[in-house]
Amino acid sequence: MSTLAMSTLAMSPLATTAFDGMLAVLIAWTAWQSVTSREVFRAVMLFVVFGLLLALAWLRLGAPDVALAEAAVGAGLTGVLFLESLGHLRRNKTVEPPETVAQSRLRRWAVGLPVVVAGGLLAMVALRLEPRVPGIAGLVVRHQGETGVSNPVTAVLLDFRSTDTLLEVVVLLLAVIATYGLVPHGPAHHGPRVRPPATPRPPRQPVLVWFVRRLAPLALLVGVYLWWVGSSAPGGAFQAAAVVAAVFALLRVSGMEAAPPPNARPMRLLMVAGSVAFVSQGLAMLAAGRVFLDLPETVAYGLIVSLEGVLAASLAACLIALVAGAPRPPRQSGERP
Amino acid sequence: MSLAPLLIPWAAALALALPLLAGAACFVVGGRAAATLALGVAVLSSAAGIVLTAGVEADGVQRLALAGWAPPLGIVWRIDGLAALAVALTGLIFAAVLVHAEKSLDLLRGEGLSEAFRPLALVLLGGLNALYMANDVFNLYVTLELVTLAAVGMVALAGDPAAALRYLLVGVLGALAYMLGCGLLYAAFGTLDLDLLAGRVEPGGTASAALALMIVGVMAKGALFPLHGWLPPAHGSAVAPASALLSGVVAKGGFYVLLRLWLDVYPATGAAPAAAQILGVLGTLAVLWGSLQAIRQTRLKVLLAYSTVAQLGYLMVSLPLIASAAGHASGLAGALHLMASHACAKAAMFLTAGSLIATRGHDRLADLKGAAHDHPMTAFTLGLAGMTLMGLPPSGGFIAKWLLLDASLRSGQWWWAAVILGGSLLAGVYVFLAVSWSMSRPPGEPSDAQPPPLPRRLEFAALALALVAMALGFVSAEHIP
Amino acid sequence: MMFILLGAVLFALGLYGAFARRNVVLKLVAVNIASSGVFLVVVSVAPPLPDGGTDPLPQALVLTGIVISVAVTAFGLALARRLGADEGRATLDDEEETS
Amino acid sequence: MIDLLRDGLTIVLLLGGAFFFAAGTIGLLRFPDVYSRLHALTKADNVGLGLTVLAFLIQADSVMQGLKLVLVWALAVTASATIANLFANLAHRQGVREWRKPEDRP
Known part of the structure; x- marks a missing residue:
């Protein structure tokens, strides 16, 4: 019984189906509750539960890499992001605005009907789909040896389809750039004065502080482990980065600022390091007479692991910056000196 | 001499890598060095596009297996004339806009805005170049997301979060539909590569559903009627140089992907003729609705944004022409000419709007009186670019519409010709409105009042683009395969 | 099989929320649920x-x-925060007066 | 023989764990105020999880695996204790009064 996936193999088909059915119903129920909740806080909490249950579903689908990402990134970090921005919205902005009965009934039908039709059509098409040509799983197995990594998902992400991954790393960096672009500029800024967002700083909780102090190093260790293990088992740079960012978020809510202010230049350097390293590695291969982003078989393993290390640190910096939100307005426009 | 083996891989890789690296650098450091770097990279990107064009001219379509893996395992970039020209033209437009933005953004809102604009613009440029070359439906999804997020970031720079959020939400939902289509295609046909898909796709429910999802997705992202609602507020409220990039270049990203799917995969589903007529009708509505809305507007930037909705409608009208055997060649050439000339002309017009805002502080049409007297070159640019929108000879827009008319008559679909001509008339009305306001003199104001100063480079940047739009009228259609 | 159905249900639910909810944060939660549905179907x-x-x-x-x-x-939430701070609202409705 | 004994013990421990989980859940649903609900949740869940981990522990193939299981338990216990403390603190600060029997109420 080394993994959960293994242990479920022993279950009888009937028990598996029953378990899957219950899981599916639970997931659908939490999603329904979250989508129809009038309170944002409730919706977010249900969304986190939804994400954790979904991680279980990914395990059942035989996709442990996705399960880890779902738990760490999907449910964990997205939940933190939602909660963080809830803290910045004023009380009356965190509930659905009231509507008359007629309005809400109209909305329900006008949106509900087409959506049910769309979902039904999708289910029909997907269920009746007949594969004509097999996928590339066989090719992945055949060529995996040339990538040096034994986790097929990592082989796809960092070698066979590394262009996708490069662009995805840039997307995350771009989210930070765009968020930082939201800072009001100079004295000519129109509209009501923007209050610098107050960092949520609850009174110090001794028990929480004790717990977080002990958890933080452990969680960092988990992050490093996830990066290291990614080449051979489920895990990888993104999952690692999400765990590290979650530690930061935890330190933040317990009133301890661990990281330098995200706006500082060293942090910005770290944020761009992942994209820059990825692109530079691709160009270096070109300069060595190979193809853009190519990984020669002899050094592929080393390059993938080291690149994933840089990516993990850099993505963690980006995620931390996203959790912390836009930096405070520049000095000349803020009220405080 | 064959350029391809040596130069093309470098040019293609640098078209993606340089903007990304420069964008990262501009995120870390600002100031004059960053401004120079950004401009230099835009010019180099355009140069890379020219090298690619020359390579394609000499040696035909090029395929680069990225990371050394051929499809279906890996991803290839396909560099054909369309992609190469798009890279060249996009770099050129970005260069002009960056020249303009360095000055106008700081005039508008003080220091700092151009610092935030630069990295966004550069990453956007890299994403667009990757989009043009991508030959893999999922890689196209990632590049589309990159482009959309950068574009939303640009809209948000101006400080209208509601418009940006609307754009973001439509973009995400479009991306979801598109990704579903990718998943269905892979499950059924075992590949994501466009060329392989073209050979493997069989008519049937799966293929039709997948392509319908993908087309709806790119229509949402590309503001193609009836999913265009987010565009006018977003493009109308963004700072002018951002609008120039969004309306000029980004808006065509969605149609570009649609065209790729249309040319490669869609014929194999057997559903193309019917779908083409539907899209053509939607395009007609876009032309009518966008033009009429543009005529009603009182602000120059919003007028231009609605005109973009109408012009994207023309592109959709070209689809039934491309789908017909007789009109395929000239229909395609016409659509490409229209994309290229509208990109330059619309960017030029938004830049002139930016120049006017920079000196006058607003873009209300009624208060633009006297602009032509104060800034003749800017008003000239507005008129010159407007000629392309109307399709007057000898502009690039004229050639485009001529080719589309030719295609519709050749394929016996005269009703599309009526749409094209009617749309041109309407375009004439709103271009005339925009230009005539600036030409009229303010009554009773002393004419010797000192016109507010307008830096030369603002005027030249816009004029250069308008001239390119005009020059495209002299490029023969055969050069765009 | 079961998870294809679940994916379609989540996609529909998420779409419903994205259109029917007016609060921006609720819209974003719904969009995330729709994405999860799409991901389930794709796998x-x-x-x-x-x-x-x-x-x-x-x-x-x-x-x-x-x-x-x-x-x-993350960027959507940053925009939502800005919407709340600048214009004092949490919805995209045009008719809602800003307070 | 020894396998049979081990499997039997696992089943017994798992049933015990399930009982405590059920008790905790019933407590969460039935108890009258936030403090007693927290009490039911944390105490019962920790014992329930403890028994479950114990059940798997005697099935573990290696020491590493056993250590991981214990780590899971320890983390869950400290996390739930911390969160219970936070909740109770928050409720206390917001002035939530603890429930009393009707005859004891002032």
Whole structure:
């Protein structure tokens, strides 16, 4: 019984189906509750539960890499992001605005009907789909040896389809750039004065502080482990980065600022390091007479692991910056000196 | 001499890598060095596009297996004339806009805005170049997301979060539909590569559903009627140089992907003729609705944004022409000419709007009186670019519409010709409105009042683009395969 | 099979929320649920491998999708915060007066 | 023989764990105020999880695996204790009064 996936193999088909059915119903129920909740806080909490249950579903689908990402990134970090921005919205902005009965009934039908039709059509098409040509799983197995990594998902992400991954790393960096672009500029800024967002700083909780102090190093260790293990088992740079960012978020809510202010230049350097390293590695291969982003078989393993290390640190910096939100307005426009 | 083996891989890789690296650098450091770097990279990107064009001219379509893996395992970039020209033209437009933005953004809102604009613009440029070359439906999804997020970031720079959020939400939902289509295609046909898909796709429910999802997705992202609602507020409220990039270049990203799917995969589903007529009708509505809305507007930037909705409608009208055997060649050439000339002309017009805002502080049409007297070159640019929108000879827009008319008559679909001509008339009305306001003199104001100063480079940047739009009228259609 | 159905249900629910909810944060939560539905469909619609495993390619696509959706959500929330701070509202309704 | 004994013990421990989980859940649903609900949740869940981990522990193939299981338990216990403390603190600060029997109420 080394993994959960293994242990479920022993279950009888009937028990598996029953378990899957219950899981599916639970997931659908939490999603329904979250989508129809009038309170944002409730919706977010249900969304986190939804994400954790979904991680279980990914395990059942035989996709442990996705399960880890779902738990760490999907449910964990997205939940933190939602909660963080809830803290910045004023009380009356965190509930659905009231509507008359007629309005809400109209909305329900006008949106509900087409959506049910769309979902039904999708289910029909997907269920009746007949594969004509097999996928590339066989090719992945055949060529995996040339990538040096034994986790097929990592082989796809960092070698066979590394262009996708490069662009995805840039997307995350771009989210930070765009968020930082939201800072009001100079004295000519129109509209009501923007209050610098107050960092949520609850009174110090001794028990929480004790717990977080002990958890933080452990969680960092988990992050490093996830990066290291990614080449051979489920895990990888993104999952690692999400765990590290979650530690930061935890330190933040317990009133301890661990990281330098995200706006500082060293942090910005770290944020761009992942994209820059990825692109530079691709160009270096070109300069060595190979193809853009190519990984020669002899050094592929080393390059993938080291690149994933840089990516993990850099993505963690980006995620931390996203959790912390836009930096405070520049000095000349803020009220405080 | 064959350029391809040596130069093309470098040019293609640098078209993606340089903007990304420069964008990262501009995120870390600002100031004059960053401004120079950004401009230099835009010019180099355009140069890379020219090298690619020359390579394609000499040696035909090029395929680069990225990371050394051929499809279906890996991803290839396909560099054909369309992609190469798009890279060249996009770099050129970005260069002009960056020249303009360095000055106008700081005039508008003080220091700092151009610092935030630069990295966004550069990453956007890299994403667009990757989009043009991508030959893999999922890689196209990632590049589309990159482009959309950068574009939303640009809209948000101006400080209208509601418009940006609307754009973001439509973009995400479009991306979801598109990704579903990718998943269905892979499950059924075992590949994501466009060329392989073209050979493997069989008519049937799966293929039709997948392509319908993908087309709806790119229509949402590309503001193609009836999913265009987010565009006018977003493009109308963004700072002018951002609008120039969004309306000029980004808006065509969605149609570009649609065209790729249309040319490669869609014929194999057997559903193309019917779908083409539907899209053509939607395009007609876009032309009518966008033009009429543009005529009603009182602000120059919003007028231009609605005109973009109408012009994207023309592109959709070209689809039934491309789908017909007789009109395929000239229909395609016409659509490409229209994309290229509208990109330059619309960017030029938004830049002139930016120049006017920079000196006058607003873009209300009624208060633009006297602009032509104060800034003749800017008003000239507005008129010159407007000629392309109307399709007057000898502009690039004229050639485009001529080719589309030719295609519709050749394929016996005269009703599309009526749409094209009617749309041109309407375009004439709103271009005339925009230009005539600036030409009229303010009554009773002393004419010797000192016109507010307008830096030369603002005027030249816009004029250069308008001239390119005009020059495209002299490029023969055969050069765009 | 079960998870294809679940994916379609989540996609529909998420779409419903994205259109029917007016609060921006609620819209973003719904969009995330719709994305999860899409991801489920993408992985579970791919035929299982002969050895009973799961095709690694859709998994890789979904991992990419998850990261992109976090990025988009984060920026969307930053915009929502700005909407609340600048204009004092949490919805995109045009008719709502700003307070 | 020894396998049979081990499997039997696992089943017994798992049933015990399930009982405590059920008790905790019933407590969460039935108890009258936030403090007693927290009490039911944390105490019962920790014992329930403890028994479950114990059940798997005697099935572990290696020491590493056993250590991981214990780590899971320890983390869950400290996390739930911390969160219970936070919740109770928050409720206390917001002035939530503890429930009393009707005859004891002032």
